[in-house]
Amino acid sequence: MVVVGSVAYDGVETPHGKVDRMLGGACTYIALSASFFTQPKIVAVVGDDFAQEDYDLLASRGIDLAGLERVPGKTFFWAGVYSQDMNDRETLTTDLNVFATFDPKLPESYKTAPYLLLGNIQPTLQKAVKAQMNSSGLRFVGGDTMNYWIADHRADLLKTIAEWDFLLINDSEARMLSGENNLRKAAAKITSMGPSTLVIKRGEHGAILWHGDTHFMVPGYLLDDVFDPTGAGDCFAGGFMGYVAGQGLDLRGGKVEASELRRAVIYGSVMGSFCCERFGVDRFRTLTRREIDGRFEEFKAFTSF
Amino acid sequence: MVVVGSVAYDGVETPHGKVDRMLGGACTYIALSASFFTQPKIVAVVGDDFAQEDYDLLASRGIDLAGLERVPGKTFFWAGVYSQDMNDRETLTTDLNVFATFDPKLPESYKTAPYLLLGNIQPTLQKAVKAQMNSSGLRFVGGDTMNYWIADHRADLLKTIAEWDFLLINDSEARMLSGENNLRKAAAKITSMGPSTLVIKRGEHGAILWHGDTHFMVPGYLLDDVFDPTGAGDCFAGGFMGYVAGQGLDLRGGKVEASELRRAVIYGSVMGSFCCERFGVDRFRTLTRREIDGRFEEFKAFTSF
Numbered sequence: 001m002v003v004v005g006s007v008a009y010d011g012v013e014t015p016h017g018k019v020d021r022m023l024g025g026a027c028t029y030i031a032l033s034a035s036f037f038t039q040p041k042i043v044a045v046v047g048d049d050f051a052q053e054d055y056d057l058l059a060s061r062g063i064d065l066a067g068l069e070r071v072p073g074k075t076f077f078w079a080g081v082y083s084q085d086m087n088d089r090e091t092l093t094t095d096l097n098v099f100a101t102f103d104p105k106l107p108e109s110y111k112t113a114p115y116l117l118l119g120n121i122q123p124t125l126q127k128a129v130k131a132q133m134n135s136s137g138l139r140f141v142g143g144d145t146m147n148y149w150i151a152d153h154r155a156d157l158l159k160t161i162a163e164w165d166f167l168l169i170n171d172s173e174a175r176m177l178s179g180e181n182n183l184r185k186a187a188a189k190i191t192s193m194g195p196s197t198l199v200i201k202r203g204e205h206g207a208i209l210w211h212g213d214t215h216f217m218v219p220g221y222l223l224d225d226v227f228d229p230t231g232a233g234d235c236f237a238g239g240f241m242g243y244v245a246g247q248g249l250d251l252r253g254g255k256v257e258a259s260e261l262r263r264a265v266i267y268g269s270v271m272g273s274f275c276c277e278r279f280g281v282d283r284f285r286t287l288t289r290r291e292i293d294g295r296f297e298e299f300k301a302f303t304s305f
Numbered sequence: 306m307v308v309v310g311s312v313a314y315d316g317v318e319t320p321h322g323k324v325d326r327m328l329g330g331a332c333t334y335i336a337l338s339a340s341f342f343t344q345p346k347i348v349a350v351v352g353d354d355f356a357q358e359d360y361d362l363l364a365s366r367g368i369d370l371a372g373l374e375r376v377p378g379k380t381f382f383w384a385g386v387y388s389q390d391m392n393d394r395e396t397l398t399t400d401l402n403v404f405a406t407f408d409p410k411l412p413e414s415y416k417t418a419p420y421l422l423l424g425n426i427q428p429t430l431q432k433a434v435k436a437q438m439n440s441s442g443l444r445f446v447g448g449d450t451m452n453y454w455i456a457d458h459r460a461d462l463l464k465t466i467a468e469w470d471f472l473l474i475n476d477s478e479a480r481m482l483s484g485e486n487n488l489r490k491a492a493a494k495i496t497s498m499g500p501s502t503l504v505i506k507r508g509e510h511g512a513i514l515w516h517g518d519t520h521f522m523v524p525g526y527l528l529d530d531v532f533d534p535t536g537a538g539d540c541f542a543g544g545f546m547g548y549v550a551g552q553g554l555d556l557r558g559g560k561v562e563a564s565e566l567r568r569a570v571i572y573g574s575v576m577g578s579f580c581c582e583r584f585g586v587d588r589f590r591t592l593t594r595r596e597i598d599g600r601f602e603e604f605k606a607f608t609s610f
Contacts, residue, residue, distance in 0.1 A: 218524070303609075
């Protein structure tokens with residue numbers, strides 16, 4: 001499984017505390033989350049300030065770093081502060097630094113991977129990365145996007161997702177992309193744009209999967225405390241795609257049970273929930289597959305009737 | 306099952322249309338919804354303008370109207386307008402009329418009913434109604450409240466719900482009543498106030514049931530079109546309590562399976578979803594138990610994994 005996106009340093013303030021600088025970025029969260037199910041290969045760029053201990057953390061999780069380019073300059077830095085109820089956040093700083101000229105190049109060893117997850121970057125770059133893959137071996141390709149690309153790079157975005165098997169976005173983005181407020185109608189429009197599988201993330205309210213003629217809904221896990229929601233959506237994506245890759249599901253071959261995709265959505269939800277329990281990526285330093293499977297069973301217990 | 310609350314006329318405007326005056330009120334919605342599971346007995350007051358056709362609709366659903374008092378004056382009138390996405394509404398008119406001096410008196414034939422659902426009225430009135438019931442026969446007593454009573458009649462409200470078995474409120478009310486933003490913590494505080502069973506309604510995001518040491522979460526049904534959300538929460542309450550009463554569940558005797566309460570929450574969700582499909586109470590003119598059970602199965606289909 002290949003993951004493309006940002007590796008960054010983040011400064012985060014929530015009602016539970018403040019960290020000035022810690023490892024972050026969509027690609028980081030996706031890869032750490034997916035690493036509990038498969039061995040992700042990342043494509044990203046960092047500056048010469050990228051710390052050895054952060055490199056070591058990724059390596060310790062079995063993540064393939066052949067595609068982690070190191071260039072002169074500073075690593076992408078983002079800082080933000082969350083509202084008291086953590087449903088809103090304000091961006092304080094966005095220093096793109098070396099990420100401004102990110103031109104992802106896949107190592108040869110990546111090109112035959114069956115799974116490709118394109119994190120939230122410029123749509124033309126997402127398209128260029130897919131074009132580098134050996135398309136005959138692909139089993140499941142898709143990714144994320146955001147309001148900025150939907151509003152200001154719509155034509156490029158539509159060309160890009162037309163080639164995708166799945167799209168994983170949040171509810172406000174789904175409404176913006178489709179022009180429909182009603183999520184059923186939004187999903188029908190989006191799946192007609194290309195991706196036959198759609199996951200709409202709803203933050204604390206869970207997620208909805210559309211696949212084939214049916215949909216599947218899961219509520220959000222109720223945490224005792226949300227320490228830091230940064231990266232939760234990316235961890236969802238990593239858990240979802242990680243499970244798909246770990247199971248070897250072949251969606252282009254059409255031999256996948258809908259129940260397997262539902263389980264992937266639950267694992268995504270599980271990983272998103274763990275992410276919020278500590279600041280930044282800290283929860284993934286100690287998390288075990290046994291804890292993950294335990295929470296999967298909790299989801300069964302609080303949703304079945 | 307006895308239901309106490311408002312019977313009213315409503316004026317409603319939504320993005321789908323406008324109705325100047327139609328049957329409404331919490332007691333009306335609760336009773337119509339519950340009538341698909343049991344024979345509710347209502348306690349309410351109307352003015353001499355209350356139309357025969359509205360009386361006939363309630364009677365046609367088998368609702369016991371012995372406690373529907375008719376007094377000189379006008380029936381409670383409420384009017385409001387919904388926002389484009391229907392997540393907000395603005396009240397335009399609240400004419401309490403005969404409801405201002407509502408002093409609920411239970412007919413003798415009501416006092417031995419095992420189930421009591423206290424709609425959203427002044428807490429001291431809710432308490433006075435419960436005091437009129439033959440307490441030895443009660444199996445499940447509870448109700449609803451709202452932000453106004455929580456903020457301005459808190460002491461009365463706490464005395465009232467201390468005697469209840471269940472409380473059924475929305476998420477913002479749960480946060481306000483408990484002083485906790487986190488719903489797990491809010492639920493723990495509220496269940497320590499008296500009600501051992503708590504249902505938190507989350508509008509389009511579904512509902513959460515707390516009972517015993519566990520909780521149960523259900524997502525909201527995705528409608529193709531929401532015509533008019535007025536009364537959806539009351540229909541939830543009516544479906545929930547109607548199912549409990551129809552099954553004869555004895556929660557004070559302590560012989561109830563948690564799975565039965567989960568089914569009650571699903572039936573509540575089903576009835577709330579049907580309510581939104583037409584203006585006012587119109588959906589209940591044609592709804593059948595077969596459609597209700599069909600949607601119950603849909604909930605199973607889109608939530609199981």
